[in-house]
Amino acid sequence: MTTSTRPAARSDTRPGRPVAPWSGPLFAALGMALVGSQVAVSGVLADAPLFAVQALRYTLAALGLLVVLRATGRAVPVPRGREWVWLGGVALSGLVLFNVGVVRGVAHAEPAVIGVAVAAVPVLLALGGPLLGRTRPAPAVVAAAVVVTLGAVLVTGGGRTDAAGLGYALLTLVCEAGFTLLAVPVLRRLGPHGVSLHAVWIAAVALWGLSLVTEGPGAVGTLRAEHVPAMLHLALGVTVVAFLLWYTAVGRIGPGRAGLFTGVVPVASAVGGVLLGGPVPGPIVWLGVGVVVVGVVLGMRTGLEAAQAPGDRGPATPRTGTQPPGA
Numbered sequence: 001m002t003t004s005t006r007p008a009a010r011s012d013t014r015p016g017r018p019v020a021p022w023s024g025p026l027f028a029a030l031g032m033a034l035v036g037s038q039v040a041v042s043g044v045l046a047d048a049p050l051f052a053v054q055a056l057r058y059t060l061a062a063l064g065l066l067v068v069l070r071a072t073g074r075a076v077p078v079p080r081g082r083e084w085v086w087l088g089g090v091a092l093s094g095l096v097l098f099n100v101g102v103v104r105g106v107a108h109a110e111p112a113v114i115g116v117a118v119a120a121v122p123v124l125l126a127l128g129g130p131l132l133g134r135t136r137p138a139p140a141v142v143a144a145a146v147v148v149t150l151g152a153v154l155v156t157g158g159g160r161t162d163a164a165g166l167g168y169a170l171l172t173l174v175c176e177a178g179f180t181l182l183a184v185p186v187l188r189r190l191g192p193h194g195v196s197l198h199a200v201w202i203a204a205v206a207l208w209g210l211s212l213v214t215e216g217p218g219a220v221g222t223l224r225a226e227h228v229p230a231m232l233h234l235a236l237g238v239t240v241v242a243f244l245l246w247y248t249a250v251g252r253i254g255p256g257r258a259g260l261f262t263g264v265v266p267v268a269s270a271v272g273g274v275l276l277g278g279p280v281p282g283p284i285v286w287l288g289v290g291v292v293v294v295g296v297v298l299g300m301r302t303g304l305e306a307a308q309a310p311g312d313r314g315p316a317t318p319r320t321g322t323q324p325p326g327a
Contacts (some may be wrong), residue, residue, distance in 0.1 A: 023245075024252030025300055028261035031245035036268025038238045041230035052219035053234075054099055054209035060235035061243075062201040068240065069193055077194035083155050083186045087198045094179025095203035096210070098172055105168030107298035117169035119152030119266060122295075124177040132184050132255075141256045144299030148263035151295055153199025154288025155266040178261075183247060200239060231245050254301075260299040262293040 002241050045053055069076055072077050080089055122145035130137040183195050190198070224232075250258045270281050 002131075003298035024249045024258070025244040025261070025296075027164055028249035028253070028258045029264055031242040032261045033247060033268040034237050034242035034245070036265040037272055038234060039097045041233050044230040045227060048223055048294065049211065049215045049219040050099070050103055051211035053213055053223070053227070053231065054095075054134065055204055055211050056220060056223075057231060057234045057239060058095065058200040058207060060231070061239035062197060062204060064202065064236055064240040065197040065244075066194065069197070069246070074193055077190045079186065079190065079198060083190065086186045087195065088202055089182040089197065090179060090199045091202035093175040093182060093208060095199060096177035096206045097212050098179070099207075101168045101175060103173035108162050108165030108168060116161070117173040118176050120149050120173055121176045121207075121262045122146075122152075122259040124173070124226035125180055125209040125262070126256040128177060129184065129255030129259070130182045132181060132208050132231050138256065141260075143146050144258070144260055144295045146261050147295030147298060149295075151288045151291030151293075152263045152266050154291060155270055155285050180246075180250060180259065184255055187247060187251050187311060192244050192251065195247050196240070200243070257299055260296045263295065267292055 066076070123142065126142045127137050183199070189196055189277035246258070249261070270285055270289070276279055
């Protein structure tokens with residue numbers, strides 16, 4: 001494994017290669033749509049050992065990312081010093097503890113409660129992203145994030161819970177935000193490929209340990225043939241492709257505006273359920289979808305207007321304080 005960190009390993013936003021202003025929003029929307037699609041395979045894996053499934057998922061994803069790096073001629077960027085701490089935070093919060101929070105949470109609360117908690121992520125990203133970049137949150141983006149959150153709550157619905165369920169819901173909210181915010185300090189140098197690769201292999205190691213302790217060494221052997229397609233979708237579609245799309249979008253439009261697109265997750269889940277033969281959602285759900293769309297449009301319209309203002313550096317260097325990975 002090479003330890004070179006030549007510019008090609010960092011980003012596709014180098015000088016001489018202009019980036020279309022719509023690419024960041026498009027990548028964010030596609031990435032979150034893929035994340036929402038995991039609901040379609042969750043039923044297939046319901047009887048599979050959780051930690052073993054997730055460990056195998058991230059192991060396959062790490063191998064897939066290595067293949068992508070080699071196929072595109074990129075070197076494997078090696079983290080330095082404190083970068084390991086940030087990457088460990090991304091892996092343990094956004095990939096390991098998030099899954100623990102969801103699984104343990106649904107034992108104390110209806111799934112909709114966990115979904116509502118995750119729906120609040122746009123607000124955390126709209127506030128936390130600029131603070132990491134030592135700038136002020138953009139009021140218009142924060143307002144748009146609130147609108148997206150309200151729409152996502154309508155799509156997801158409410159539910160019954162107890163004190164433990166609320167605690168796990170809060171854990172999933174913080175961990176989901178950590179998946180993006182903790183990547184911001186290392187995204188510029190390591191790029192989407194580097195951040196994704198190191199986060200998933202660190203998570204895989206942690207999850208293999210959890211599986212060994214809680215499920216036993218034979219847990220992987222209990223997986224059946226029908227689990228394989230679902231596993232491949234999680235590893236390649238929901239992890240490799242979605243992670244690369246998401247972190248590229250964060251680098252181009254900043255975590256605040258990218259966070260608006262997390263509202264796509266419950267929308268994609270609802271639409272996916274219909275495509276798989278589930279019942280058509282009621283009017284409240286479709287109202288929520290419309291509210292999500294309005295919030296995203298408002299937030300991105302504000303971003304484009306700011307990018308066109310005199311002295312601004314454009315959408316590739318948003319005012320949220322995040323530089324593009326290859327800047």
